[in-house]
Amino acid sequence: MRDALHEVIEEFADSPKELRLPLLLEFANSLPPLPDAIAASRDGLEPVEECQAAIFLAVDAAPGKPVRLYFDAPLEAPTSRGFAAVLHKGLDGATPEEILTTPNDFYMSMGLDELVTPLRMRGLAGMLARVKRRVAQAMSA
Amino acid sequence: MPVEFDSDPKVQSYAHPQRLVTTAWLDAHLGEPGLVVAESDEDVLLYDTGHIPGAVKIDWHADLNDPLTRDYVDADGFAALMAAKGITPDTTIVFYGDQSNWWAAYALWVVSLFGHADVRLLDGGRKKWIDEGRAVSTDVPAPTPTQYPRTERDDSVIRAYREQVLAHIGNGKLVDVRSPQEYSGELLHMADYPQEGALRGGHIPTAASVPWRRAANDEDGSFRTVEELRAIYEDEQGLSPQDDVVAYCRIGERSSHTWFVLTHLLGFERVRNYDGSWVEWGNAVRVPIER
Numbered sequence: 512m513r514d515a516l517h518e519v520i521e522e523f524a525d526s527p528k529e530l531r532l533p534l535l536l537e538f539a540n541s542l543p544p545l546p547d548a549i550a551a552s553r554d555g556l557e558p559v560e561e562c563q564a565a566i567f568l569a570v571d572a573a574p575g576k577p578v579r580l581y582f583d584a585p586l587e588a589p590t591s592r593g594f595a596a597v598l599h600k601g602l603d604g605a606t607p608e609e610i611l612t613t614p615n616d617f618y619m620s621m622g623l624d625e626l627v628t629p630l631r632m633r634g635l636a637g638m639l640a641r642v643k644r645r646v647a648q649a650m651s652a
Numbered sequence: 653m654p655v656e657f658d659s660d661p662k663v664q665s666y667a668h669p670q671r672l673v674t675t676a677w678l679d680a681h682l683g684e685p686g687l688v689v690a691e692s693d694e695d696v697l698l699y700d701t702g703h704i705p706g707a708v709k710i711d712w713h714a715d716l717n718d719p720l721t722r723d724y725v726d727a728d729g730f731a732a733l734m735a736a737k738g739i740t741p742d743t744t745i746v747f748y749g750d751q752s753n754w755w756a757a758y759a760l761w762v763v764s765l766f767g768h769a770d771v772r773l774l775d776g777g778r779k780k781w782i783d784e785g786r787a788v789s790t791d792v793p794a795p796t797p798t799q800y801p802r803t804e805r806d807d808s809v810i811r812a813y814r815e816q817v818l819a820h821i822g823n824g825k826l827v828d829v830r831s832p833q834e835y836s837g838e839l840l841h842m843a844d845y846p847q848e849g850a851l852r853g854g855h856i857p858t859a860a861s862v863p864w865r866r867a868a869n870d871e872d873g874s875f876r877t878v879e880e881l882r883a884i885y886e887d888e889q890g891l892s893p894q895d896d897v898v899a900y901c902r903i904g905e906r907s908s909h910t911w912f913v914l915t916h917l918l919g920f921e922r923v924r925n926y927d928g929s930w931v932e933w934g935n936a937v938r939v940p941i942e943r
Contacts, residue, residue: 590696
């Protein structure tokens, strides 16, 4: 697993249970806004159906180049924003291979399952699945 | 002494006006002794981004469910939760939340299982309060713990179990409050993407499809007028206040909203929420399913 993502997971896992949601909120607040060009055209933005809020993502990937990830999640959906920020901090700038080999269940060891329902956690799985699919398409194009 | 009821004409037009308050009423009564405001959201972080000043958070997943068995907390767990939130049996609890009050209605329903007397819902919930520009705060209150007596949960009146629902088919009214796509059994057919947690799609035979959202106004999530609600549930669906009705959805949260509408806004006398809902029914072996 990519070091940056591993560090994020450890940060959650090492926090006491009562500080994990505040940490997720910090992540939510740190999610960078969409770049102006994408925000204006909304080109390539894909809705994440697994999330229970209106979350969109875009992936900029090409063979041999670092993958850029962009997320758009409303302020009223802080949990989904937090998930998007986890992926952004852990995987933005990764190589295509690092993304494609990220375990699908990477989030299981974050210790959020007692605090967030399984259905919500699947939103995070859905985001990663979509990122991987976009990267795989770019690699085979 | 309960906190005075809301005399707003819309509130008063419903069958049980003591169960609903307006944002204006709540704004005027914040901080009054005997009143506890509780936020219950689908999004577990929303409360922490800002809530009604003084409101406590009651999380449906972490606070109201048993961590092991798929069931609600027991008498001891409930008493401990109420005590920690500064609630006594005489407290007026006003629930509000996101998603047009799905989870707030769910919390209110669970608290009703324990017979807490004075529970009310904030019409329009979190969104209406915020859209009106009313105060929000990120200060988390630290209520003085109370003594809340141990009361047994009564599942016999407003809660339905799977076996009871099975026996109900053909003998009473069933209302499926999920979206039309969930009712029809259409799945999200996308390779490698998680499904909704049920092995079979469709609905319980004889159930009518009345999506919960129809009871709420689109713009602010507040409840439709009593006339509009009667038109939907009584005129269109042919339900009557004496009917024995079971409502269900996916895990019982959206159907708590419909339970509230039928019971407290329209005055139906026998409405139960089947909280096992589709996640149980759609996975159960040998129960009938219709598409």
